Amino acid sequence: MSLPDDRLSDISALHVTDLMSTGVLTAYEGWSIKRLAAFFVRHQISGAPVVASDDSLVGVVTKADIIQFETKTPSDTEVRKMVQFYYGPNVQGFNSADIRRLKEKAIETCTVNSIMTPHIHSCDINTSAASACHLMVKEDVHRLFVTDNGRVVGVVTAMDFLRRMVAT
Template sequence: MPHIVGEVMTREVVEAHRETPFKSVAQLLYRNRISGLPVVDGDDKVVGVISETDLIRCQAARAAHGRARRTRIPPLRRSARRGAALARATTAQDLMTSPAITVHPEQRVADAARMMERHGVERLPVVDEEDRLIGIATRRDLLRVFLRTDDEIRQEILDEVVNRAMGLPPHVVVSVRDGMATLEGRLERRSDIPLLLRLAYRVDGVVGVVNGLTFRIDDARPSDKRSASRNDPA
């Protein structure tokens, strides 16, 4: 069934604290070859995140603030005031984006991927039920799920969906090519078809599902008008 964040997250996390100096944050990113990190408090609770972009903005703000002081241009706009604050940033507390967008280990990988896309972030701190940091999920971590082979995807659909979740007989045929799953065979009831298709689509790595299923009993109609069919009109 769908993979969860706890299965793919990185457990060894490079982190900073509120009081970590600007230069130390930059060194952490550079030495560990990462583009961002979470900021935690004394209880390991995530209070913010810092990315390379935050450091670059800080450096740019310092340069702009220096030019403004030399030319005596008053900082009238809110963005200018924000720039002045960044120019004075000396610690992780000053640099971080807060509150942080986090996920829990039991959340689905697909949901985490959608969160990253929606918020335009490259990583999500993973927290426990008390919001303490236990891992980090990066785009690279999540991508591993979608690099599964067609055979792995096919086997999971057969084992977890067709057999375990649906309890269907083994004559349902599943084939997968480039992540596109095709389901063929004849089911007893018409109503099982949309459920089977939905569950197959939720398997990680599946990019689409082709319906080649037929049914014997059309239980979507009134019981006195049930009919046999070889086609799924849905």
């Protein structure tokens, strides 16, 4: 089935807001990995953008990140990073026994921040659909998070573009 040329150029007049899905579920960087896993199962999703306490977009996390984390024991450095996330950079009083105890309960004590990917593919809410499509191709990604002043307001996917092109 071939599409008429006018359908292929149809996105040139659109913005990402015409294609995106709203109501994006987000994970918070301070959540435990155990809480994140339960969130994914409850909502039947495989990934989510990660936001800070001020709702600014700071990363993305997937089921693969959880699986990778669960298949390896976190290093002392990773555990110290988690402790510093909660208690600040100049943590005093955490000895080797404390670190060992935290490592044993890592799934409950380590945070999303320690496993997320901080590199985010996003575009502003005012981005044209064509520009978003070009960015997805350039970055070789299947989705872009749509932001308004740094806050996630939607997501646009390759499937959104395909649906638009084949719509009657």
